[in-house]
Amino acid sequence: MKLLLTSGGVTNASIRAALVDLLGKPIEESAALGIPTAQWGHPMCGPGSLRRFVTDGTPPTMTGLGWRSVGMLELTALPTIARERWEPWVREADVLLVDGGEATYLAHWVRESGLLDVLPELDDTVWVGVSAGSMVLAPRIGDLFVEWEPEQGDEALGVVDFSIFPHVGLFPGNTFEIAKEWAAGLGNAAYALDEQSAVLVDGERVEVVSEGEWRQLGG
Template sequence: MKLLLTSGGVTNLSIRAALVRLLGKPIAECRALAVPTAQWGHPMCGPASVRRFVADEPGGRSLAGLGWASLGVLELTALPTIDVDRWLPWVQDADVLLVDGGDATYLCHWMRESGLADLLPSLTGTVWVGVSAGSMVMTPRVGARFVEWSGAVDDRTLGLVDFSIFPHLDAFPTNTLAEAQRWARDIGLPAYAIDEQTAIAVADGCVEVVSEGSWTTFEA
């Protein structure tokens, strides 16, 4: 699986170009599935924010509005209740999974419960586009400050990459560089702090920062 790990989505031409490189063909030829599940685990999210994520609205900046050949919604909390033979082709036929933010530990839980986490290694040609928690879920840990779901046992996530991510750098008063430095010391892993104009592309073992904004790295 190829990863485009963002803080705010496809927010500039550089990130869009990186997405097209990972896809290997134009966006207009690609089938996408939008995954809003992480939003249900965060107290600041709800039906209205989910609608903004999945709706292709005029003038909007949603990932849904990039011009996909087809777009569907994949709700992970529903998958354990239906036959895997029904939903598996939906995922296998998709060129890209668009995974929104919310709470990364909640998303991680439902990726495991649904069976999607076990399926990821077989999706070698699929691109995962994460936004905030949708990116952080691929890391080993998110840090206690980013856990909002009351059902979380700890801050561990899938660990498909060997670094952690501090998103929304300078987008909120609490997401300053100084706070990112404190977070990085606590987490004890290689890490990136990225703003809304930055993404991390991961393919074939190579990690590339794509940015028209601000970002920094932290050693373990």
């Protein structure tokens, strides 16, 4: 897969250009599949925040970017239906738009649903994460961000070898100073991102795309 791991979504022209580069074609010609699952695991999320992800306007940052088509895939439902039904939906999408919420909850359902087994085969698909949707691909998210604690603690999916500290400057507790303390306990590299920053991963290519502020930490 190709990855665009954002803090706040596609929030500026640079991140949008990076997305188009990964897609290899215009957004308007690309089919998107939204994954809202992480929202159900976080105490600050609910039907209202889910609605904002689905409708996504003023300004659009994920599902409202002008895609050729947008569908929704709820991972908690997948174990109840045949894999032969849902797997083609995933394979036919050009991009997976993975919303924020609770990263350990999302990691659990990426595994439990069977989606994790499919991801290595999606060579041309772009994963666009926002907040927990980006953090979930890390080895760990750090205890600071755990709101739903399964048996694996703060362990995430380990698709990439770095962790992400999102929303720098958006919330009082999200500062570079706190991010530095958080990263010290991880045992792997990390990036602290504000809402105007993202990490792009395409094979061996790993780079930060930003019109704001970010830091590389740990490692």
